[in-house]
Amino acid sequence: MILVERNTPGFQINRMKASGFRSASGGELVFEDCRVPVENMIGEEGMGFKYIMQSLNGGRITHSAGSVGRARAAYEAALAYAKERTQFGQPIGKFQAIAFKLARLATDIEAARALLYKVAWLYDRGERVAKEASMTKLFSSEVAIRAAEESMRIHAGAGYLAESNVHRHFRDNILSHATEGTTEIQLHNICRELGL
Helix, strand or coil, X not given: CECCCCCCCCEEEEEECCCCCCCCCEEEEEECCCCCCHHHECCCCCCHHHHHHHHHHHHHHXXXXXXXXXXXXXXXXXXXXXXXXXXXXXXXXXXXXXXXXXXXXXXXXXXXHHHHHHHHHHHHCCXXXXXXXXXXXXHHHHHHHHHHHHHHHHHCHHHHCCCCHHHHHHHHHHHHHCCCCCHXXXXXXXXXXXXX
8 A cells, every 4th residue: 555645746636526425525536657655655565455455344334334324314304204294184104104114214224223233343352244344334325225215205395305404315325335335245245255
């Protein structure tokens, strides 16, 4: 691994604007004839890929925690709206179609949180968690996206407004499938760890 200083000739950051996670900046790193002194090497030569791969388990656990939190925020917005929005003389949360959506989300979020806590506990104990880290990342990402989608459905047109918090949850949560390895990568990792 090599540390490249921001002002190194040949190194450039091209800022990119994403549709979600607007509080974080992202971009493309360009290295064109970029020369770096040997003392900027981190760790052993030839081990960079291994170092990065080793960091993925912790990153997947951290990502899972963020997904659980974002799922909870989308769910809480939907729950509050279902209690205050009335149709046909009663809060929409009293209708079984809406109530069942909220019950499933509450269950999924608790399951995602329990899996996350177990995997984080195993990781803190120094145990090998390649399969479990992929499982928690996969499951919590799916729960976060489902929570955002259901919250938008419950809010209906009010959730589709670009300036609404519900729309922000959707924009932010949809990225959960891609970061720290795509859903397909997590499935591949789990299959490999199962010996498939």
